């Protein structure tokens with residue numbers, strides 16, 4: 001899909017920027033000596049510096065949420081005049097996460113301690129808190145004190161709630177979507193299956209595969225597993241049902257449409273993502289727990305100062321709607337300003353990347369409530 005600009009994006013889009021942060025201390029104890037963060041911005045920071053919005057991306061996303069490029073950004077339809085993320089009003093920032101493979105320091109990056117060879121297996125364990133710490137340093141460098149809004153889905157949503165707890169005085173409003181405050185056993189289980197798929201590929205070579213094709217089969221299999229969790233029963237059923245690629249093929253050569261679809265999705269990811277990054281990011285998700293080191297989840301929730309809107313998806317099998325509602329209620333029960341909204345969709349978990357009309361309306365409504373100083377309940 002190509003993207004045709006319908007407004008003058010170029011004038012207010014930063015393009016890909018990179019900021020050198022230097023040494024970054026990680027939650028698990030190690031340090032990364034030379035961290036760089038890749039980011040893109042839309043709009044202008046106003047004189048009061050109170051119009052900054054931070055978008056946090058999901059597992060295989062990147063800093064390109066939108067922009068006047070041939071390849072559309074992953075939240076392109078939400079960004080534009082009159083849209084929820086209107087660059088004429090907001091200064092919108094999106095950065096690639098720590099550990100990623102799209103510009104920010106990750107396992108593919110040169111390791112200064114190894115003559116600039118890629119980190120590979122030596123890239124340290126990172127957490128969602130580390131990702132948020134790097135974003136906070138970027139926000140500092142952009143001279144922003146308080147963020148008007150922090151939002152994102154899935155792994156992006158984990159970052160959003162971590163922001164609200166780690167830096168409560170710096171978040172005015174936040175919207176975690178299809179996320180959690182502590183990763184569920186089911187989500188860890190799928191991550192474990194994906195991890196096994198990558199690590200059991202002989203081409204993984206313990207993570208030191210750069211210079212070779214790498215664990216393409218393992219990464220493709222991991223994506224297939226992931227895709228099954230990102231979509232719903234009814235979507236798969238209505239799109240693929242029991243259809244095969246060739247109706248007259250002998251039974252022993254049957255290939256179902258859902259099988260070729262998963263093959264395609266696996267192959268597509270291998271072309272744009274690094275297996276080591278995939279492993280580091282899913283481990284960071286597993287370890288996500290806003291209560292760690294803070295006296296538990298309830299004590300962590302007590303730290304939140306922002307208005308919060310938790311968004312669930314009715315067909316999400318990975319972060320089920322009942323879990324999403326429960327997180328909103330748990331935060332509300334601590335006396336916080338928390339709302340819950342649900343996206344109605346056949347798309348499953350990935351609806352936060354697809355149901356743009358609903359997401360647009362949900363954001364606009366929430367921002368209006370926050371600005372109207374309603375109590376948000």
Ligand SMILES: CC(=O)SCCNC(=O)CCNC(=O)[C@H](O)C(C)(C)COP(=O)(O)OP(=O)(O)OC[C@H]1O[C@@H](n2cnc3c(N)ncnc32)[C@H](O)[C@@H]1OP(=O)(O)O
Pocket residue numbers: 058060061062073074257258259260261262264265268272350353354
């Ligand atoms: C390429 C990039 O850089 S993407 C931008 C960065 N990535 C992100 O931000 C990650 C978030 N994005 C995503 O996860 C995805 O892009 C989503 C969820 C938004 C959309 O997923 P998609 O894969 O585009 O949608 P969908 O499930 O409809 O699959 C369509 C693809 O399956 C193919 N397909 C559909 N049915 C079949 C089938 N039976 N057999 C084989 N292939 C099939 C289509 O031809 C299409 O292929 P294409 O993507 O090469 O054009």
Ligand SMILES: N[C@@H](CCO)C(=O)O
Pocket residue numbers: 058059060061154155230350
């Ligand atoms: N499908 C999205 C969401 C996964 O949680 C991605 O690949 O990033």
